[in-house]
Amino acid sequence: MRETPLSTCERDFILSVIADRKRIDGRQTYDYRKIKIVFGIDRGCCSVELGKTRVLAQVSCEVTEPKQTRPTDGILFMNVELSPMACPSFESGRLSDEGVELNRLLERCIKESRCLDTESLCIVAGQKVWTIRIDIHVLNQEGNILDCASIAAITALVHFRRPDVTVSGEDVTIHELDDRDPVPLSVHHMPICVSFAFFDQGKFLLVDPENGEEKVMDGKMVIGMNKHREICTLQITGDMLLLKEQVLRCSNIAVVKVQEISELIQTALENDKTARSEGRKYGFAESIEREQITTHHTDITNVDMEDITKTNHETMDEEENQEQENSEENKVTILEKGTGIVGEGGRNSWLMSDDDEDVKIEPSIPNKSKKHKQKEKKEAYSFGDDSEEEETVVLDESDLHMIKKVPGSSDSVDLQSLKPSKSTPGKKKKKR
Amino acid sequence: MEVDRTSHELRPMTCELGHLSRSDGSATLTQGDTTVITSMYGPGDVRISKEIIDKATVEVTYRPKIGLPKCSDKLKERLIRNTCETVILSGLHPRTGIDIILQEMQNSGSFLSCCINSACLALLDASIPLKYLIAAVTCCISDKGEITLDPDLKQEKKSVAILTFVFDSKDFNVVTVSTSGSFSNEQFQSCLMACREASKHVITFYRESMLKKLSKSV
Numbered sequence: 001m002r003e004t005p006l007s008t009c010e011r012d013f014i015l016s017v018i019a020d021r022k023r024i025d026g027r028q029t030y031d032y033r034k035i036k037i038v039f040g041i042d043r044g045c046c047s048v049e050l051g052k053t054r055v056l057a058q059v060s061c062e063v064t065e066p067k068q069t070r071p072t073d074g075i076l077f078m079n080v081e082l083s084p085m086a087c088p089s090f091e092s093g094r095l096s097d098e099g100v101e102l103n104r105l106l107e108r109c110i111k112e113s114r115c116l117d118t119e120s121l122c123i124v125a126g127q128k129v130w131t132i133r134i135d136i137h138v139l140n141q142e143g144n145i146l147d148c149a150s151i152a153a154i155t156a157l158v159h160f161r162r163p164d165v166t167v168s169g170e171d172v173t174i175h176e177l178d179d180r181d182p183v184p185l186s187v188h189h190m191p192i193c194v195s196f197a198f199f200d201q202g203k204f205l206l207v208d209p210e211n212g213e214e215k216v217m218d219g220k221m222v223i224g225m226n227k228h229r230e231i232c233t234l235q236i237t238g239d240m241l242l243l244k245e246q247v248l249r250c251s252n253i254a255v256v257k258v259q260e261i262s263e264l265i266q267t268a269l270e271n272d273k274t275a276r277s278e279g280r281k282y283g284f285a286e287s288i289e290r291e292q293i294t295t296h297h298t299d300i301t302n303v304d305m306e307d308i309t310k311t312n313h314e315t316m317d318e319e320e321n322q323e324q325e326n327s328e329e330n331k332v333t334i335l336e337k338g339t340g341i342v343g344e345g346g347r348n349s350w351l352m353s354d355d356d357e358d359v360k361i362e363p364s365i366p367n368k369s370k371k372h373k374q375k376e377k378k379e380a381y382s383f384g385d386d387s388e389e390e391e392t393v394v395l396d397e398s399d400l401h402m403i404k405k406v407p408g409s410s411d412s413v414d415l416q417s418l419k420p421s422k423s424t425p426g427k428k429k430k431k432r
Numbered sequence: 433m434e435v436d437r438t439s440h441e442l443r444p445m446t447c448e449l450g451h452l453s454r455s456d457g458s459a460t461l462t463q464g465d466t467t468v469i470t471s472m473y474g475p476g477d478v479r480i481s482k483e484i485i486d487k488a489t490v491e492v493t494y495r496p497k498i499g500l501p502k503c504s505d506k507l508k509e510r511l512i513r514n515t516c517e518t519v520i521l522s523g524l525h526p527r528t529g530i531d532i533i534l535q536e537m538q539n540s541g542s543f544l545s546c547c548i549n550s551a552c553l554a555l556l557d558a559s560i561p562l563k564y565l566i567a568a569v570t571c572c573i574s575d576k577g578e579i580t581l582d583p584d585l586k587q588e589k590k591s592v593a594i595l596t597f598v599f600d601s602k603d604f605n606v607v608t609v610s611t612s613g614s615f616s617n618e619q620f621q622s623c624l625m626a627c628r629e630a631s632k633h634v635i636t637f638y639r640e641s642m643l644k645k646l647s648k649s650v
C-alpha cells in the first residue's frame with residue numbers, strides 16, 4: 001500500500017511554523033517527546049515508545065563457530081525490521097534503502113563503538129562462541145525511528161541474560177535457566193543516537209523530528225554518544241552545508257540529551273529489577289494503562305464445566321448408539337472369496353417418492369402387477385386416454401362428491417387426480 | 433509469573449484498541465502473559481497481481497519476535513488468513529486489499545488463540561464489515577487425560593495434545609480447528625464442548641471492550 005504524500009499546504013504550514021520558532025506538536029526546539037520503556041517477561045525484550053513512535057527489541061543468543069579472522073571473539077548481529085505494521089509503505093521481507101541506512105547506523109553506533117565486550121562471549125577459542133542477535137521491530141512510525149531503536153537496542157542488550165557455561169577440558173556444559181542463574185552481558189557503555197533536523201539551509205534546528213518535520217527537513221545530523229561524552233558515530237545526510245559551530249552546538253545539546261536518556265534507562269532497569277525480585281507483576285500485560293477508554297480488562301474467568309461434561313456424555317452416548325446401529329446395518333457379508341456385500345435387503349431408496357405414494361394409495365388392490373403400477377403412474381401425469389384396460393378404483397363415500405362426471409372420456413383416473421389441486425375436468429369416472 | 437488457577441479458568445485478558453496511529457485499526461491483546469499486537473490496513477489499494485475482481489484480497493503477515501519467519505510461522509499465518517477470510521464480508525469491497533499484520537510480543541502459551549482473537553479485535557477496531565465475530569480458545573490434554581483451558585507454556589509442555597478451536601459468535605459453530613498431538617474421539621468432543629463454553633466469555637469480553645470504547649462520543 002502506498003503512503004499518503006504530504007500536501008504542499010501541509011508542507012508550507014510546517015515550514016512557516018518552524019520559521020516562527022514553534023513546532024506543530026507544541027514542543028520547544030530542544031525537547032524530546034515522552035519516552036516510555038517497558039520490559040517483557042523474557043529477558044532482553046523491551047518496547048520503547050517515543051511519543052507515538054514505537055519500537056520492539058529482542059535480544060537472543062546461540063552458540064556458533066567464530067569467524068576465522070577473530071577466533072576468540074563472540075559475534076554481535078543486528079537486524080532491523082521495518083514491518084508494514086509501522087507504516088503502510090513498508091514492505092515485509094525486503095529491506096528498503098531507509099531500512100539499510102537505519103541498520104548500518106545502528107550497527108555503527110552499537111557494534112562498532114564496541115560497547116559490548118565480545119571477547120567475554122568466547123567459550124572455546126576457534127570452536128565455540130556466543131552469537132548475540134538483536135532483532136528490532138518497528139511497530140509504529142511517527143518520526144525519528146533511529147533514536148527510538150537505539151534506545152530499545154541498548155536497553156535490551158543490558159537487560160539480557162545469557163545461560164551460564166562451564167568448560168572442563170573439552171566438555172562444554174550450557175546450564176538451563178532453572179539450573180543456574182543466567183549471566184548478564186558485559187556492556188561497557190551505552191551509546192545513544194540523537195537526531196537533529198535542519199531547515200532552511202541549516203538556519204533552524206530541531207531535536208527529535210516527528211514524521212511531518214522529517215518529511216520537510218533539508219537534512220539530518222545524527223550523533224551517537226555515550227554518557228561519558230564520547231562520540232561513537234556522527235552522520236550528516238541531506239543537501240545542506242553546516243558550519244563548524246553548528247556541529248559543535250549540536251554535540252553540546254547531545255551531551256545533555258544523552259545524560260537524560262541514560263538516567264531514564266537506568267531507572268527503568270532498576271524498576272524492572274525490583275519488580276522481578278519482589279515477585280510483583282511485570283511484563284507487557286501490566287504496562288497497559290487500564291483507566292483509558294480504549295482499554296479493557298477482565299480478571300480470571302471461570303468456565304462452568306459441569307453442564308458441559310454432562311451434556312457431553314449424553315451426546316457421546318447417542319453417538320455411540322448410532323454407531324452401533326450403523327455397524328449392525330453395515331455388516332459385511334462375505335459371499336465368496338474376494339466378494340462381499342454390505343446392507344443387503346434394505347429399503348430401496350432409488351425409487352421416486354411418487355411411487356411410494358401410489359403404492360400407499362392402493363391398498364385395496366393388492367394383486368396389481370408391477371407393469372400395472374407403472375402404467376398408473378404414467379396416467380397420473382399424462383391422463384392418457386389410450387389405455388386398453390379399464391382401470392378400476394374403489395372410492396369411499398367421502399370422495400364421491402368430489403368426482404365430476406364429464407362425458408367424452410372413457411378412461412378412469414388414479415386417485416391422485418381426485419385431489420382438488422390435481423383434479424382435471426374432462427375425466428370420466430367409472431365405478432364398480 | 434503465572435498465577436495459580438484451576439484448569440477450568442481463562443487467564444485475565446486485557447486489550448488496548450487503536451493505539452497505533454498509522455494503521456486503520458490496531459489492537460494489543462494479552463491473555464495472561466501472552467501478548468500479540470495486530471494492526472490492519474484496508475480496504476485499500478492492492479497490487480494488480482493480487483487483485484480479485486469480485487472481492488477483497490485478505491493478506492495476513494505474522495512476524496515472530498526472533499529471526500525471520502520460519503515454516504511453522506508461515507503455517508500459522510496461513511491458518512489466521514483462512515480464518516479471517518471466512519469472517520470478512522470481502523464481497524462488499526471488490527478489487528481492494530485488506531492487510532492484517534500480527535507481531536509476537538510474548539508467547540506464554542495459547543498463542544494461536546491469542547493471535548486470532550487480537551486479529552478479530554483489530555478488525556472490529558477498523559470497523560470492517562464481518563459476518564460474525566470469532567473467538568478462539570486453546571485447551572490441552574495432560575497425560576492423565578485432564579483438560580486444561582487456556583494453558584500457559586508449562587502446561588503446554590506437559591500435555592500430550594493441544595487443541596485450538598475457533599467459534600463464530602452467532603451459533604457458536606466451529607470455524608477453525610488446529611490440533612497437535614494424539615487424542616481420542618471422546619477427548620476431542622469434550623475439548624470442543626469446553627472450548628465452546630469458554631468462547632462465550634471471549635465474545636462477552638469483545639462486547640464489553642467495544643462498549644467501553646464507544647461509550648463516549650467525540
